[in-house]
Amino acid sequence: MLTIGVDIGGTKVAAGVVDDQGQIVAHTLRPTAADRPDVVAQTVAEVVGELSAGRDVEAVGVGAAGFVDETRSIVRFAPNLAWREEPLQKKIAGLVGLPVVIENDANAMAWGETRFGAGRGQSHVVCLTLGTGIGGGLVFDGRLYRGRWGMGAELGHMQVVRDGRLCGCGNRGCWEQYASGNALVKAAREIAEVQPERARILLGLSGGTIEGEEVTEAARQGDTASLAAFAELAEWLGQGMADLAAILDPGCFIIGGGVSRAADLFIDRAREEFARRLTGREHRPLAEIRLAELGASAGVVGAADLARQR
Numbered sequence: 001m002l003t004i005g006v007d008i009g010g011t012k013v014a015a016g017v018v019d020d021q022g023q024i025v026a027h028t029l030r031p032t033a034a035d036r037p038d039v040v041a042q043t044v045a046e047v048v049g050e051l052s053a054g055r056d057v058e059a060v061g062v063g064a065a066g067f068v069d070e071t072r073s074i075v076r077f078a079p080n081l082a083w084r085e086e087p088l089q090k091k092i093a094g095l096v097g098l099p100v101v102i103e104n105d106a107n108a109m110a111w112g113e114t115r116f117g118a119g120r121g122q123s124h125v126v127c128l129t130l131g132t133g134i135g136g137g138l139v140f141d142g143r144l145y146r147g148r149w150g151m152g153a154e155l156g157h158m159q160v161v162r163d164g165r166l167c168g169c170g171n172r173g174c175w176e177q178y179a180s181g182n183a184l185v186k187a188a189r190e191i192a193e194v195q196p197e198r199a200r201i202l203l204g205l206s207g208g209t210i211e212g213e214e215v216t217e218a219a220r221q222g223d224t225a226s227l228a229a230f231a232e233l234a235e236w237l238g239q240g241m242a243d244l245a246a247i248l249d250p251g252c253f254i255i256g257g258g259v260s261r262a263a264d265l266f267i268d269r270a271r272e273e274f275a276r277r278l279t280g281r282e283h284r285p286l287a288e289i290r291l292a293e294l295g296a297s298a299g300v301v302g303a304a305d306l307a308r309q310r
Contacts, residue, residue: 004051005304006044006062007105010034010081015047016297017055018304022116024297026051034081041088045095052098059099061307063108063299064088065135070150072102079168101307104146105299107153109292110137111144112302113254117293122252126244127292128155129257130237133168133176138248144306156180160240179236181212181259187229188215199225216262227265234266238273245287246279256292263291 002025006015011034016027028047033039048060066078073089093100103111110119110127119125123142129135134156138145146152156176157169164173165186177183189210192199201223206214219226241253255263255270271289275281294301 001308002055002057003304003307004048004057004060005108005300005302005307006047006060007108007299007303008032008040008044008062008064008081009105010065013040013043013047014296014300015044015051016300016304017051017057018301020305020308022112022301022305024300026055027297027300037082037086037088038091040081041091041095044092048092048096048098052096057098059101059307059310060092060096061101061103061108061303061305061310062088062092063103063105063303065105067151068102068104068107070146070148072150075102076151099307099310101303101310103303103306104137104150104153106135107137107144107146108300108302108306109135109256109294109298110139110153110254110302111306112294112298112300113256113292114139115305116301117298118254118290119252124248124250125252125254126155126241126248126250126287127254127256128237128241130179130255130259131181131257133180133182135257138250140248155240155244158240158243160236160243175236175240179233179240181257183236184215184229184233184259185210185212187232188218188226191225191228195225198228199223202226212258216265219262219265230262230265231269233259234269235273237266238270238275239277241270241274241287241289242277242279245274250287253287253289254292255289256295256298260291267291 016024067076075083127137136153136155161173165177167174202218
């Protein structure tokens with residue numbers, strides 16, 4: 001049985017035809033206009049038409065960054081796209097003539113990794129995507145957890161510092177302000193500004209405009225400011241996972257997203273911090289902390305598989 005998975009981002013639409021073993025048999029990528037919802041829906045319809053031509057496709061799953069309601073049809077709000085109470089399922093289904101399921105993009109990624117990636121064989125999984133912010137997905141007893149209104153697992157918005165850094169969600173002190181790609185860059189910039197002698201390699205690479213790629217490269221070259229920024233990220237990540245373990249007791253954490261490509265610079269320290277902070281650590285098993293395996297295709301694979309189980 002073939003289904004199509006679609007992953008809608010702020011600037012592009014990625015899509016693939018996926019078989020029931022989680023293998024992508026055809027894929028495509030298109031730019032899209034984040035500020036024009038109708039154009040996004042039309043772009044999805046175009047890629048579905050392209051991919052379904054000559055194939056017996058039975059359904060379409062769409063991963064969308066935002067609050068997807070409990071019926072998996074309406075995007076209530078999306079921070080990086082102009083979706084406000086957007087009836088996305090109805091629009092796309094009307095254009096493609098196939099059954100359509102809408103899912104939060106982090107949920108789709110978590111499902112893909114649990115079914116076909118790093119979470120294979122695990123029944124209780126917390127999936128974290130470290131990028132601009134922190135996305136989250138939860139699989140418990142082998143089922144995706146969405147919450148009462150479909151808006152669960154916004155893990156990056158746990159408030160970990162009272163009156164802390166202002167978050168894009170409007171609150172202060174959210175976890176993603178301390179353990180994400182943006183947090184990494186912010187920490188490196190702050191150190192470089194106050195102690196430029198610790199950031200000579202970083203400043204040399206960046207030419208004064210510090211971004212994530214420069215922080216990673218500088219850290220690998222031994223830049224002490226960049227290494228300190230990664231250490232701070234690791235400590236916050238480990239502490240947050242320990243807090244989640246106290247509540248959810250998963251068997252496995254899966255770390256994905258763009259920042260995970262630099263995992264060699266932080267994952268060991270994050271594991272150590274997790275073990276150190278875990279409640280009752282001497283009297284309970286440690287959850288495994290694994291790196292995601294499916295990369296950028298996880299959302300496509302997960303969305304396609306969820307459409308199969310509609």
